[in-house]
């Protein structure tokens with residue numbers, strides 16, 4: 557896990573300590589439930605309306621309202637609020653839950669672009685919390701990218717010394 561955090565820091569440019577500065581204060585108590593609902597709604601409105609087809613197609617099989625609920629319940633929980641996400645969905649397991657999607661560096665940047673806009677246009681979030689949230693998002697996005705790359709590499713390992721053609725079933 558240490559090396560994934562290393563990779564996440566290297567690729568995101570955010571030190572792990574800065575990513576976890578969200579834990580210095582209870583952001584759920586500071587910002588409130590409605591702020592996280594609005595942020596997630598604002599974010600997913602941008603994602604589903606994205607003019608970049610390759611990006612919004614990643615979400616084509618996901619129901620928008622459910623995606624919003626998944627996101628705000630996760631954020632509420634992670635930012636020090638009640639464990640709404642785990643009560644309904646279980647452990648967040650972000651890498652495993654993203655494995656079905658093409659979470660590349662390019663996709664991470666597009667995801668972050670929409671989140672940056674959603675955060676910037678939220679008048680309920682003070683400047684210090686905006687910085688903390690974006691550092692967390694940036695680091696976590698690349699943590700997911702690194703985790704998926706690693707899993708895919710391991711998945712391909714059996715083919716390394718096998719006679720060709722080799723298929724990964």
Ligand code: HEM
Nearest residue numbers: 614615618623626630645653657659663664667693696697
């Ligand atoms: C790096 C680029 C990312 C892409 C392309 C991506 C894509 C997706 C997609 C397609 C879904 C399915 C929608 C749904 O049904 O909920 C999803 C779910 C989710 N994502 Fe991401 N995501 C990214 C980054 C992140 C980050 C940085 C976080 C957290 C800070 C995050 C948290 C979640 C959560 C909590 C869910 C719900 C998982 C579930 O309950 O099944 N994602 N994401």
